[in-house]
Amino acid sequence: MKHTCPHCGKQSISSWAKFNSSSLHPAICPSCQGHAKQHWASHPLEDIFYVIGMPGILLWSFLVESWWPIIITVLFLTVISTLKFRYVPMVAVDLSLAKKQHWFAFGCLLVVFIWVVSDAIGK
Numbered sequence: 001m002k003h004t005c006p007h008c009g010k011q012s013i014s015s016w017a018k019f020n021s022s023s024l025h026p027a028i029c030p031s032c033q034g035h036a037k038q039h040w041a042s043h044p045l046e047d048i049f050y051v052i053g054m055p056g057i058l059l060w061s062f063l064v065e066s067w068w069p070i071i072i073t074v075l076f077l078t079v080i081s082t083l084k085f086r087y088v089p090m091v092a093v094d095l096s097l098a099k100k101q102h103w104f105a106f107g108c109l110l111v112v113f114i115w116v117v118s119d120a121i122g123k
Ligand SMILES: [Zn+2]
Pocket: 005, 006, 007, 008, 009, 010, 012, 029, 030, 031, 032, 033, 034
């Protein structure tokens, strides 16, 4: 099974390349050498499910003293993510933008690290 390249529109990207793709490690289209990655954006209903549904299912599982609600949820999420992997098209990657975003995230982590260390030393 091949996936559609967002640059040239050909079904040229392998499932393994799509599975491993990210913004810093994109899949490279064999026919046009374009960079692409999986589209991770979610539907608002999914976000509502993760925020409200997940704690609800954990509480339900706790109240009925059974693992079944959690097992069914894991199976359901596996099916949903498989369908999304198959049917959600890939998106183009801007490597320079991705590098800037990762350096920004690294800088934020560094600030938090310095803050925690200085807090630990100060006491
Ligand atoms: Zn292409």
